[in-house]
Amino acid sequence: MIWLFLPVLIALSALAFFGGREIASRRAGASAIKAHSRPSQHGYYALIWVGVPALVVLLAAAIFSGPIEQSVMQAGAPDSIAQLEPFRRDAFFNDARLVSAGQQPHQIWPQALAEQLTQEARRYGDLSRLLSLGCIVGALVAATLGGLFVYTRISPTLRARNRVEGWIGGVLFTCSVVAVLTTLGIVFSLLWDSLRFFQSVPIAEFLFGTQWSPQIAIRADQVGSTGAFGAVPLFAGTFLIMLIAMLVAAPIGLFSAIYLSEYASRTSRAVFKPILEILAGVPTVVYGFFAALTVGPAFREAFNGLGALMVGGPLDGLGQYLMLVQNQMALVAGAVMGIMLIPFVSSLSDDIINAVPQSLRDGSYAMGATKSETVKRVLLPAALPGIAGALLLAMSRAIGETMIVTMAAGLAANLTLNPLDTVTTVTVQIVTLLTGDQEFDSPKTLAAFGLGLTLFLVTLLLNIVAQRIVQKYREQYD
Amino acid sequence: MSVAPVKARTDRLQAGLKARYARERRFKLYGVMAIAVAVGFLLLLLGRIIEQGHTAFYAHELTIPVYMDPARIDRTYPQGTNFQLLVAEQQLARFGITDDAQGTQATAMRTLLSSELKFRAAAMIRENPALIGQTVPVTAPVSDEADLYYKGEITAETPSDQRRVSDQQMAWLDQLKSDGAVQAKFNSALFQNGDSTEPEQAGVLGAVVGSALMLLVTALIAIPIGVGAAVYLEEFSPRNRLTDLIEVNINNLAAVPSIVYGLLGVALFINWMNLPRSSPLVGGLVLALMALPTIIIATRSSLKAVPPSIREAALAMGASKTQTVFQHVLPLAMPGVMTGTIISMAHALGETAPLLLIGMVSFVPGIPGGLTEPTGALPSLVYIWENASERAFHERTAAAILVLLAFMIVMNAAAILLRRRFERRW
Numbered sequence: 001m002i003w004l005f006l007p008v009l010i011a012l013s014a015l016a017f018f019g020g021r022e023i024a025s026r027r028a029g030a031s032a033i034k035a036h037s038r039p040s041q042h043g044y045y046a047l048i049w050v051g052v053p054a055l056v057v058l059l060a061a062a063i064f065s066g067p068i069e070q071s072v073m074q075a076g077a078p079d080s081i082a083q084l085e086p087f088r089r090d091a092f093f094n095d096a097r098l099v100s101a102g103q104q105p106h107q108i109w110p111q112a113l114a115e116q117l118t119q120e121a122r123r124y125g126d127l128s129r130l131l132s133l134g135c136i137v138g139a140l141v142a143a144t145l146g147g148l149f150v151y152t153r154i155s156p157t158l159r160a161r162n163r164v165e166g167w168i169g170g171v172l173f174t175c176s177v178v179a180v181l182t183t184l185g186i187v188f189s190l191l192w193d194s195l196r197f198f199q200s201v202p203i204a205e206f207l208f209g210t211q212w213s214p215q216i217a218i219r220a221d222q223v224g225s226t227g228a229f230g231a232v233p234l235f236a237g238t239f240l241i242m243l244i245a246m247l248v249a250a251p252i253g254l255f256s257a258i259y260l261s262e263y264a265s266r267t268s269r270a271v272f273k274p275i276l277e278i279l280a281g282v283p284t285v286v287y288g289f290f291a292a293l294t295v296g297p298a299f300r301e302a303f304n305g306l307g308a309l310m311v312g313g314p315l316d317g318l319g320q321y322l323m324l325v326q327n328q329m330a331l332v333a334g335a336v337m338g339i340m341l342i343p344f345v346s347s348l349s350d351d352i353i354n355a356v357p358q359s360l361r362d363g364s365y366a367m368g369a370t371k372s373e374t375v376k377r378v379l380l381p382a383a384l385p386g387i388a389g390a391l392l393l394a395m396s397r398a399i400g401e402t403m404i405v406t407m408a409a410g411l412a413a414n415l416t417l418n419p420l421d422t423v424t425t426v427t428v429q430i431v432t433l434l435t436g437d438q439e440f441d442s443p444k445t446l447a448a449f450g451l452g453l454t455l456f457l458v459t460l461l462l463n464i465v466a467q468r469i470v471q472k473y474r475e476q477y478d
Numbered sequence: 479m480s481v482a483p484v485k486a487r488t489d490r491l492q493a494g495l496k497a498r499y500a501r502e503r504r505f506k507l508y509g510v511m512a513i514a515v516a517v518g519f520l521l522l523l524l525g526r527i528i529e530q531g532h533t534a535f536y537a538h539e540l541t542i543p544v545y546m547d548p549a550r551i552d553r554t555y556p557q558g559t560n561f562q563l564l565v566a567e568q569q570l571a572r573f574g575i576t577d578d579a580q581g582t583q584a585t586a587m588r589t590l591l592s593s594e595l596k597f598r599a600a601a602m603i604r605e606n607p608a609l610i611g612q613t614v615p616v617t618a619p620v621s622d623e624a625d626l627y628y629k630g631e632i633t634a635e636t637p638s639d640q641r642r643v644s645d646q647q648m649a650w651l652d653q654l655k656s657d658g659a660v661q662a663k664f665n666s667a668l669f670q671n672g673d674s675t676e677p678e679q680a681g682v683l684g685a686v687v688g689s690a691l692m693l694l695v696t697a698l699i700a701i702p703i704g705v706g707a708a709v710y711l712e713e714f715s716p717r718n719r720l721t722d723l724i725e726v727n728i729n730n731l732a733a734v735p736s737i738v739y740g741l742l743g744v745a746l747f748i749n750w751m752n753l754p755r756s757s758p759l760v761g762g763l764v765l766a767l768m769a770l771p772t773i774i775i776a777t778r779s780s781l782k783a784v785p786p787s788i789r790e791a792a793l794a795m796g797a798s799k800t801q802t803v804f805q806h807v808l809p810l811a812m813p814g815v816m817t818g819t820i821i822s823m824a825h826a827l828g829e830t831a832p833l834l835l836i837g838m839v840s841f842v843p844g845i846p847g848g849l850t851e852p853t854g855a856l857p858s859l860v861y862i863w864e865n866a867s868e869r870a871f872h873e874r875t876a877a878a879i880l881v882l883l884a885f886m887i888v889m890n891a892a893a894i895l896l897r898r899r900f901e902r903r904w
Contacts, residue, residue: 285857
């Protein structure tokens with residue numbers, strides 16, 4: 001509704017531009033003083049004063065109208081609804097919103113509440129129409145006031161260009177602040193919901209508990225009504241898969257970087273570097289599909305076959321175990337994730353190895369060292385901190401990676417370090433807890449924010465450390 | 479006197495040299511092997527997906543004569559007729575098979591026909607009610623399982639718990655084929671339909687439109703803000719605590735796991751601002767926040783590449799700082815900016831995890847009509863189909879991946895072309 005006003009706003013701004021330009025050139029023509037700025041710069045000045053205040057009003061409306069509607073609806077709700085449990089009440093208002101938008105409610109309400117629902121939906125419709133109307137009037141008033149202000153200001157002596165440039169600087173600064181606001185948004189939204197989660201589950205139990213079964217029953221007398229939120233199995237699973245991925249990605253990525261930067265001819269470098277980049281550009285959901293339908297079954301068959309060979313021999317127990325290995329195992333997710341990380345490790349290491357000054361290489365060759373000796377004894381020690389930073393960045397990627405593990409690692413929260421077992425990770429559990437139809441306020445969904453906060457803090461720490469190392473190392477040779 | 483020790487030393491050196499050269503060759507071999515593993519894996523990945531997906535691009539259609547039985551078809555409500563059963567019974571009669579009282583055979587025959595048959599027959603009647611009472615040929619896809627049989631993915635050797643086609647149904651399908659009633663055709667449903675629970679009617683168009691709407695929102699928000707922020711940081715910002723903080727911030731944002739952005743989307747856009755779940759608007763906003771740091775970083779590096787002499791020349795001619803940046807520096811940096819932007823958009827197109835959290839895992843039939851309507855997206859469609867139990871969805875998942883990859887290849891190729899065409903070396 002509010003957004004329909006945007007074309008009007010654009011038209012108004014255009015009018016302001018042409019009007020401002022016209023008025024400026026007339027006033028300059030009538031005056032004896034030589035104008036400071038050109039007419040079109042006055043036009044931009046007018047455009048800014050008409051467009052920006054109205055846009056600010058609209059943006060504020062878009063951001064705050066939801067929460068305002070919610071609180072007004074809750075404040076004016078009849079007692080029968082105000083007395084509902086919080087989860088039910090939120091679901092009720094959600095449905096009222098759906099009904100007023102002409103859609104079907106999500107839930108079936110008892111007769112008394114269903115009548116209330118249509119009533120509340122009507123109230124909601126009135127409220128949101130009133131709010132949008134208010135916003136549009138507000139935007140129009142803001143635009144008019146801005147226009148009047150500009151009308152009185154335009155004169156040959158007005159330094160319109162400098163003012164417009166000041167505004168542009170301000171807008172650009174605002175753009176760069178958006179990045180900071182995003183971070184703040186992430187921190188606050190994760191913290192807010194995590195704090196609500198930690199009110200029902202103690203933080204110590206979350207961080208050190210070894211039982212994870214987030215099913216919470218709707219009725220109190222149901223079996224297993226208290227969910228367990230001990231996240232240690234998830235941390236262990238995440239760590240295990242990250243470790244396997246790094247065991248694959250670190251050597252392969254590092255060796256391909258060394259080969260590409262030290263050994264490869266110009267042409268083969270021109271061929272293989274883009275191929276590695278393609279590997280980096282493949283969406284993770286594709287890797288997940290490949291892991292689940294190709295690598296998983298292939299590994300299972302290989303292990304089952306190996307197990308069948310061992311059964312009856314001296315390693316009978318191991319054979320029996322291998323025969324029962326399933327498609328979803330930590331090894332599959334870890335190996336495929338490792339492949340995904342190869343280009344990441346190799347391109348970062350490539351940059352770092354290339355940054356080592358040529359003089360170090362030349363010195364080593366002059367002493368009669370072979371290429372591999374130069375790499376091992378001179379380049380790698382010199383590049384070591386940078387490579388360590390690159391590996392840390394890759395680790396943070398592996399921890400935060402979601403699709404491969406969601407599709408190939410499984411859901412069972414086993415506390416194990418066996419790569420052939422099914423494990424689950426922090427990201428898999430976030431996806432599982434937040435997908436599907438459920439209320440957004442139960443401890444089950446809030447747990448996802450607790451996990452998200454942990455994930456965010458760990459990856460942030462890894463990134464900061466890694467970037468410090470990489471930065472510091474780069475400066476050494478600059 | 480000194481000949482012997484020198485010789486011994488050179489011998490030792492010679493032997494050592496051999497070992498050193500061997501080590502050198504081994505070391506180089508490790509490098510070659512590492513590259514080979516990466517390249518081999520890429521080929522394996524693409525090969526497997528093409529192998530699994532290419533069969534989804536064609537499908538088998540059945541052309542069958544239908545007697546539009548006036549006793550069974552309601553003239554005013556033709557879509558209420560069970561055309562599949564009608565056709566199945568007529569086909570059984572043509573095969574000369576008599577059915578039992580429960581209609582077991584007719585049910586078995588009916589499951590070989592797609593429900594698309596019903597829609598097409600009903601549409602024909604609605605268009606021309608005079609067809610009732612006549613026998614007209616109707617063309618419709620066969621059911622997903624029958625299609626898999628024709629493609630040879632299910633055979634008589636397939637264990638019966640892994641297929642839903644009985645031996646008898648296979649015999650019928652063979653007979654229909656030898657009668658010339660079955661043709662393999664390009665699977666246009668895959669590109670013309672939205673998602674469906676019936677694999678033979680499921681298509682990617684809904685998801686493609688959803689992804690396009692989302693990318694539109696992302697581009698409209700992320701590109702202006704990202705370029706603006708980069709211009710500020712590179713050209714205008716004074717060096718102080720605040721801008722340092724912003725810089726560190728942006729570098730860290732680029733490395734935040736994508737799923738965290740999904741959580742932000744749930745908390746901020748859905749729970750707090752009450753925007754509609756699984757809508758392209760919310761998806762686009764989340765992807766915009768995600769793409770922002772990469773766009774800023776790419777734009778900054780291409781602004782850095784513009785030599786200071788350009789700025790100095792413009793300033794010397796009396797241009798203001800703003801005029802210098804917007805009339806000289808930014809246009810020269812534009813090819814690099816565009817390249818970086820397109821690549822980050824392609825990346826956003828393939829991003830899945832945040833979309834799952836904002837509700838794009840739910841089944842959305844049809845084609846989305848607007849920014850606030852529930853919709854699917856290509857990567858989340860891959861995820862949904864991968865989890866589907868019908869076997870025919872497997873090949874369609876791979877086909878959807880191929881469509882997704884095709885879009886990404888087009889975008890990346892455009893970026894490379896732009897770079898080749900307009901890149902300037904100073």
